[in-house]
Amino acid sequence: MQSLGFLWFYLSMFALGLSMAAPPGPVNAMIAFVSVQSKLKGTAIGAGAMTADLIFFFLVFLLKGLIPNELIRLLYLIGGSYTVFLGFLALRARMNLKIRTGGSYLVGLSMGITNPYQIAWWISFGIVMLDKFGIQSGIGFFSGIVLWIFAYPYFIEKTGKISKNVEKLIKIVSAIVLICIGLYMITLFIMHF
Numbered sequence: 001m002q003s004l005g006f007l008w009f010y011l012s013m014f015a016l017g018l019s020m021a022a023p024p025g026p027v028n029a030m031i032a033f034v035s036v037q038s039k040l041k042g043t044a045i046g047a048g049a050m051t052a053d054l055i056f057f058f059l060v061f062l063l064k065g066l067i068p069n070e071l072i073r074l075l076y077l078i079g080g081s082y083t084v085f086l087g088f089l090a091l092r093a094r095m096n097l098k099i100r101t102g103g104s105y106l107v108g109l110s111m112g113i114t115n116p117y118q119i120a121w122w123i124s125f126g127i128v129m130l131d132k133f134g135i136q137s138g139i140g141f142f143s144g145i146v147l148w149i150f151a152y153p154y155f156i157e158k159t160g161k162i163s164k165n166v167e168k169l170i171k172i173v174s175a176i177v178l179i180c181i182g183l184y185m186i187t188l189f190i191m192h193f
Contacts, residue, residue, distance in 0.1 A: 009133070009140065010143075012140065012181075013133065013137045014141070014143050014144040014147075015144060016129075016141055016144065016177060016178075017141035017142055017143065017144025017148075018144030018145070018177075019174040019175075020121070020141075020144075020145070020174075020178070021049075021144065021148035021149065023089075023090035023171055023174045023175075024093040024167065025093060026111055026115075027049045027111050027112065030045050030103045030107065031045050031046055031149075031152060032152075032161075032162065034103040035152070035156035036156060036157065036160055036161075037157075039153040039154050040153075041103055041104070042103070042152070042153025042156060043149050043150055044104055044105040045103040045104065045107055045111075046145075046148065046150075046152070047108060048104070048105040048106060048107060048108025048109035048110070048111070049108040049109065049111060049149075050108075050142065050146070050149060051112070052109055052113040052115075053118070053122075053142070053145065054142070055113065056122035056126060057122070057130075057138055057142075060122050060123070060126040060127050060130055061130055064127055064130055067127065072127060072128070072131050073189065075124055075127050075131075076128050076132075076188050076189035077185075077189040078124045079124035079126075079127065079128040079129075080125070080128070080185030080186035080187075080188075080189065081182065081186060082121060082124045082125060082182070083121070083124075083178050083179075083181060083185065084179050084183060086117065086121065086178050086182075087174070087177075087178030087179035088175065089117075090171050090174045091171055125182075125185070128185055129141075132185070
């Protein structure tokens with residue numbers, strides 16, 4: 001039974017990581033643009049953005065112990081609400097392929113490390129994720145991102161584009177996962193704090 005609990009936990013964190021990586025936005029637009037020529041260049045951009053997430057993950061892990069418990073409890077509400085907000089933004093997101101710049105690992109890293117949405121998510125929800133699920137949450141979370149940064153460029157290189165139906169499905173599934181996990185954290189705040 002314990003292995004089923006770990007599997008559920010891993011899949012939940014996997015879905016969260018995938019849902020954070022998949023919605024249309026500047027990084028995915030850059031990945032799509034360069035992946036038409038080379039899936040490796042697209043993956044490099046994704047790896048750069050994921051490195052920014054890794055940096056934020058470890059910074060939040062190191063700094064979490066300095067944050068008073070009262071503030072962490074409040075972050076359940078703030079982080080959950082922000083994640084619900086990101087879920088609704090995912091539904092409205094548009095893929096903009098009018099990018100006219102080359103892409104590389106450093107471009108992905110700089111886009112990720114300076115993205116205000118990404119920074120705000122790690123400050124609010126990232127702290128809560130580590131408080132509730134611990135550092136092991138990173139295994140599933142980053143597995144979801146790794147799948148995306150390899151599969152998405154491969155798909156784009158093979159097809160040359162992403163269909164409107166596939167883009168819509170990605171947005172809907174991402175939004176559902178983000179909204180559900182955000183509501184879960186809000187519920188924890190209401191019930192336990």
